[in-house]
Amino acid sequence: MNSRSSTSSEKILKILKKKSQRSVEFAKHELQAEKIESEKVREAMEYYLSNWTFSTHQGLFAIACESVYGKPDGAVETQAAMAMLTAAVDVHDDIIDRSSIKHGKSTVFGKYGLEIALLLGNAFFVSGFTLLGKCVTGMSAEKARRIMETVKRLMFEVGTAHALELNLRKRFDVRPEEYMRVLRMKAASTEASMRLGAIIGGGAEAEVEALTRYGRILGLLATIREEFVDIYETKELRQRIENECLPVPILYVLQGENPGKIKSILMKRRATETDANKILDLVMKSGETEKLKKAMNTMIDEGMNFLSELTRNDSKELFSLLLKATREDL
Numbered sequence: 286m287n288s289r290s291s292t293s294s295e296k297i298l299k300i301l302k303k304k305s306q307r308s309v310e311f312a313k314h315e316l317q318a319e320k321i322e323s324e325k326v327r328e329a330m331e332y333y334l335s336n337w338t339f340s341t342h343q344g345l346f347a348i349a350c351e352s353v354y355g356k357p358d359g360a361v362e363t364q365a366a367m368a369m370l371t372a373a374v375d376v377h378d379d380i381i382d383r384s385s386i387k388h389g390k391s392t393v394f395g396k397y398g399l400e401i402a403l404l405l406g407n408a409f410f411v412s413g414f415t416l417l418g419k420c421v422t423g424m425s426a427e428k429a430r431r432i433m434e435t436v437k438r439l440m441f442e443v444g445t446a447h448a449l450e451l452n453l454r455k456r457f458d459v460r461p462e463e464y465m466r467v468l469r470m471k472a473a474s475t476e477a478s479m480r481l482g483a484i485i486g487g488g489a490e491a492e493v494e495a496l497t498r499y500g501r502i503l504g505l506l507a508t509i510r511e512e513f514v515d516i517y518e519t520k521e522l523r524q525r526i527e528n529e530c531l532p533v534p535i536l537y538v539l540q541g542e543n544p545g546k547i548k549s550i551l552m553k554r555r556a557t558e559t560d561a562n563k564i565l566d567l568v569m570k571s572g573e574t575e576k577l578k579k580a581m582n583t584m585i586d587e588g589m590n591f592l593s594e595l596t597r598n599d600s601k602e603l604f605s606l607l608l609k610a611t612r613e614d615l
Contacts, residue, residue: 294610300603301344304357308343308364312372315365316412329397329405333376336390340368342474345503346482349496352600355486363420363432363485369413370436371474374443376406381447383528386520431484439477446470453530457548461536468508468533475504495594499604502588506581506611509533513615516568519561526556535564537573581612 313334321327343364347357357364376393378384380402385395394402417436421429446467453459453467479500483493512532515521525532531539531551538547547567550560568574585608592601 293606294613297607297610300348301341302339303344304347305340305343305364305368307358307361308347308368309337309340311361312365312368313337315416316369316409319408319412321408323404325397325401326404326408329393329401330408332396333372333393333405337372340371342371342478343368345475345478345500346485348600348603349479349482349500350486352496352595352597352604353483353486353488353492354597355482355488357482357486360420360485362416363481366413366417366420367436367478367481369409369416370440373406373409373413374440374474376402376409378447380406381451382524384524386524389520428484432481435477435480435484439473439480442470442473446473450530454528455526455530457531457539457551459530459536461533461540464530464533464536467530468512469501469505471508472501472504475507476500479503491594495591499588499591502584502591503604503607503611506584506588506608509577509581510611510615516561516565519556519558522561522564523556526551534568534571534574534577537577538568538571541571541573578612578615581615585609585612 316330316334321330346360346364346367350357350360379387379392379394380399383394384392386392392402393405397405417433421432424432449470450464450467453464476497477500480493480497483496488496513534515525515532516534522532530536535547535551538544547564550556550564553560556564588608589605592604595601595604
């Protein structure tokens with residue numbers, strides 16, 4: 286969440302941090318125990334780990350597990366394995382997007398370069414899959430199969446989303462629906478966290494499926510929110526214009542009735558602070574943006590419907606708060 290986040294958003298981040306803390310610390314310990322001979326790769330790893338304070342996805346994993354009366358403390362290693370895989374995707378994503386700075390800090394790619402970032406991401410993948418394999422060994426054959434199948438299917442979907450996104454870079458003619466499909470596929474990572482938490486927690490089939498579908502909706506809403514956040518931050522917006530696909534709210538405005546003003550600003554060689562403010566003003570006053578916000582409200586209602594399968598009222602309240610937080614301050 287950005288600096289405009291409200292009290293409820295801060296409350297959610299605090300909960301996710303607490304729920305993911307043990308798994309992140311376990312993941313850090315495992316990674317630091319690896320024998321990495323390259324001084325540069327180890328330095329890059331320590332840099333990444335020093336900025337890795339919590340994992341949203343593993344917080345969601347724990348909450349999903351608890352919602353079906355499971356005990357996430359007994360699944361810390363599985364959470365840690367997934368945290369490593371999420372970190373690997375994060376590092377590789379920065380390489381693909383050429384992101385030197387994220388959330389005001391240098392990325393591994395920005396600080397150590399492409400080769401080191403690629404090697405570190407690979408190390409995270411190897412460690413994550415190795416630990417995950419160790420975790421499922423002690424489970425029933427059916428549970429192990431469901432977990433590995435979920436990880437494979439949804440990780441492939443996230444990878445496919447990034448591959449499709451490559452064709453949308455630095456283009457003003459991208460149809461919003463085309464990019465929304467990519468964002469929906471990226472939401473597979475949130476779906477994976479929710480589904481795995483429900484499976485590990487021993488949820489009934491109806492509960493697992495409800496949390497799976499809820500996870501996809503929550504992931505998409507959170508991603509759309511981040512698309513808005515990138516428009517509020519000049520450095521992030523400049524990065525999107527120069528190296529990535531334009532934020533989806535801008536794509537909607539470009540497909541509207543009066544795209545000329547915003548297009549003329551986007552075509553400048555380098556967006557200034559003033560340019561970024563003008564883009565923000567045009568986007569937030571656009572009728573297309575209002576339609577997108579209404580679509581988000583519809584998604585929130587859809588996500589709420591899946592919560593009827595749960596019996597824990599405290600979990601329902603938290604999941605409801607998570608959905609509503611994606612629309613706060615927009």
